[in-house]
Amino acid sequence: MADDRRYHMKFGPDAAAHVDAYFEYRKIVGEDDDGKLFTPEEYENYKKTVVTKRMKNRLFVSWTSPSGMDCKMIGPETPCFCTHRYKQHKTDFDELPSERPIMVPCRVKGCKCKSYHYVPLNGSQPIRCRCKHFADDHSEIRPYKCKKGCNCVGFKSSFTCSCGQPTFAHETLIETKEERQARGHPVGYDVPYAAMGGITGFSSLAEGYMRLDNSGIGTPDDEFLNQPIGASDHPFLRMHASTINQIEGGQRRGQITAGEVDQLSDQMSHLKRPGESDMDFYERRYQERQKEQRNRVRAPRPAIKQSQRAVKK
Known part of the structure; x- marks a missing residue:
């Protein structure tokens, strides 16, 4: 069948x-x-x-x-x-x-x-009027009077x-x-x-x-985007807050060179470097991940002790 x-x-x-x-x-x-x-x-x-x-x-x-x-x-x-x-x-x-x-x-x-x-809607449900009846219990003509026989003269929801x-x-x-x-x-x-x-x-x-x-x-203004890193920010930003402040503060005072910026940025490879385009950033991150993967494959395996080999036999 x-x-x-x-x-x-x-x-x-x-x-x-x-x-x-x-x-x-x-x-x-x-x-x-x-x-x-x-x-x-x-x-x-x-x-x-x-x-x-x-x-x-x-x-x-x-x-x-x-x-x-x-x-x-x-x-x-x-x-x-x-x-x-x-x-x-x-x-x-x-x-x-x-x-x-x-x-x-x-x-x-x-x-x-x-x-x-x-x-x-309140989720997937219609909202209620102040008369406690749903929106679809009211007339479709303004002022949307209730059809349930109450004293509601028009739909109004809080x-x-x-x-x-x-x-x-x-x-x-x-x-x-x-x-x-x-x-x-x-x-x-x-x-x-x-x-x-x-x-x-x-x-x-x-x-x-x-x-x-x-x-x-x-769009958020510059003041919002450049506000100091606080306790409510992402854990990644809080972890690198000192390095980020060091880069931004040194650039404002002119006391940090481009080479030093790159060196500090290497500590946070997930961040874009000054003057780096989006495509350059994505390409650099891709190459870094590829390099890490190759290094893991090429890493020598730990030697197995003679006693462990005997146990396996």
């Missing part, structure tokens, strides 16, 4: 290319085919009519803190307050709307959501974001490319994919306080 349930599947040499083509199709078309694949002719016509205006009129969506930091960048699969995903909302426009805020209504049949609105601000202090910001650039935030490259929202790269998937760009916490 077990043999009757076995399936032997064979794939041709072009199978991987077909899978890649399908994923490319799905990222471009999104939900516009209503679950029925376009024919090759329909697919080409779709790209000619939609992709150009999509790359020109892309909307950037983020969940922003009062300080202006984008705590969450919205992507195609990010759920809305109405429980439907961003890709299920209207994201393509022939002309960018002139009124503000920009409305991005849900396209799912029967959904009353007038515009995309992000609500965070759940705190990782930035330290409560949920109700944040704003779902929908903006054009020009408006986002005016705020000094990155926009990435123009892409033909549907409902990209605020996703511009892998760093967009991280929370705001972890992103070291203008949309997050920002």
Whole structure:
């Protein structure tokens, strides 16, 4: 009986290319085919009519803190307050709307959501309102009244974001490319994919306080990067703190030569030397590891005493 349930599947040499083509199709078309694949002719016509205006009129969506930091960048699969995903909302426009805020209504049949609105999760669970009911127990129409029959007139949660601000202090910001650039935030490259929202790269998937760009916490300043080594630093830095301070202090006072710097740096081969490029550093570390490995192979084995040989026999 077990043999009757076995399936032997064979794939041709072009199978991987077909899978890649399908994923490319799905990222471009999104939900516009209503679950029925376009024919090759329909697919080409779709790209000619939609992709150009999509790359020109892309909307950037983020969940922003009062300080202006984008705590969450919205992507195609990010759920809305109405429980439907961003890709299920209207994201393509022939002309960018002139009124503000920009409305991005849900396209799912029967959904009353007038515009995309992000609500965070507590781990994998929806957050609760002050009325103790979950977000999905509330109406999808502003001000998101509770549907459980309580006196709640609108969803308001005290759940705190990782930035330290409560949920109700944040704003779902929908903006054009020009408006986002005016705020000094990155926009990435123009892409033909549907409902990209605020996703511009892998760093967009991280929370705001972890992103070291203008949309997050920002690049640390020189004062932070050059602060003295303390007890909270990595053990490697604490172990070599005296040598590092000797190099930096001698360079500032002009009392240390380049040869002495190299000599001290040899004691910490894991650190870059002054003026050494990244590629030179990686090549030097690679050659050092190769040399150590060769020396271990060539090292003579310890002699076995005669008594030990007799025991083995």
